[in-house]
Amino acid sequence: FVFATNGGTLAYQxxxxxxxxxxxxxxxxxxAPVTADANDFIYQWGSSADYNAAPGLSKIKVPVLVINSxxxxxxxxxxGILQAALKDVPSAQLLLIPASAETRGHGTTGMAKFYARELEQFIQALPQR
Structure with a gap:
């Protein structure tokens, strides 16, 4: 499953x-040994199967940094699904990490080296409370 949904085509190449x-x-x-608990895996996938965040997006009023690769x-x-959804969140900004041999598809968001600088700038620009 991980091969099909995580890894990045350039990295695999x-x-x-x-x-x-x-x-x-x-x-x-x-x-490689399987380290994930099968029940946890099934629960995670099952719980996300019918989740739809779209109806609540317009309620978000705080700044949001959306990171994708x-x-x-x-x-x-x-x-275009993400871009369309972000129209309902006026305070959101999208950081799209360019694909490379170092990115890992969906797994790229777990690699802070690709967005640490932008995240720091985003946090520093937030209004003080």
């Missing part, structure tokens, strides 16, 4: 650009 490299990578991943497989920017 760099790691496994040939059939032999791809087979080796898949074999290594399949041989151009190679995100779960939330691909090409669909």
């Amino acid at each position: 760099a790691m496994a650009g040939t059939h032999a490299q791809a087979d080796k990578l898949v074999d290594e991943r399949l041989a 151009a190679d995100d497989e779960r939330n691909p920017p090409e669909t």
Whole structure:
């Protein structure tokens, strides 16, 4: 599952650009021990299946920094879904991280090196309370 929804196409191309490299990578991943609890995994996916944040977006009045990567497989920017949703959040700004061999698709948002500077600037610009 992780292969299909997390990793970034350019990164996978760099790691496994040939059939032999791809087979080796898949074999290594399949041989790795499973550390996630199956019940937790099922609960997480089940609980998000019918969640729809759209009706509440217009209620957001505070500044929001939305971070996505151009190679995100779960939330691909090409669909325009995120951009359309952000129209309901006037205080939101989108940071779209360009795809590269170093990004990891949906996993890129867990890599602060790609947005730390922008996040710091965003936080510093917030009104003082």
